[in-house]
Amino acid sequence: MLIEKLMVAYMDTKTSNIYYLDKNEQTILLDAIEHNGLPNLEFLDAEEPERFIEIPKVMNVESFSWMVEFESSNQNSELLHALNEEKPFDRFTEKVIELNLHEEWQTFQKDKVKNRIELWLTENKVKEMQKQPE
Template structure:
């Protein structure tokens, strides 16, 4: 269950949203800052600096690579054309819907995000969360 929440935090691309994992409580905290402002970080504990860890956000290059991989798997010239447009994210999403591949794309993307979060948990030596039932 927590891994799904980590996945949502990872995919939130809003610049003013910074998510932290409280490793002790196994909860996710959102530090929503005013645009152009500084993080509040009121919940950070100076006594336990390792307790809170910032959750990364998906990068555009990573999302784009998933779209390329998805197109490569489906070998669809319309998807390939969409990836080469000026606004590939918008065109790809539209084309996926037109081709009735939306659910397939969502499942593919969810698997990629889950793998990325599991890797992040491993890199940060957070094993107990990985073992929680979903």
């Protein structure tokens, strides 16, 4: 369950949303950017600086590489063409739907995100959360 929530936070591309993992409580906290452009961070505990870690967000280059890999595994010239057009993210999504590959793409992308989050948990020495049943 937590891994799925981490995956959602990772895929949230809104720049105003910053997610933190509370390692003690094993919960995810959302911090919004204030009107002055700075994070709120009221919940951070100065006495336990290691308790909260910022959850990364997917980068465009990473998402694009997944699209390239998906196209490569499907060997579809229409998907390849979409990747080379203006606004490749929009065109790729449209083409995936048009070609009835949406479910396959969602599964592929979900696996990539899950692997990335599991790696992030390992890098941050949060192994006990990796083992939680889904």
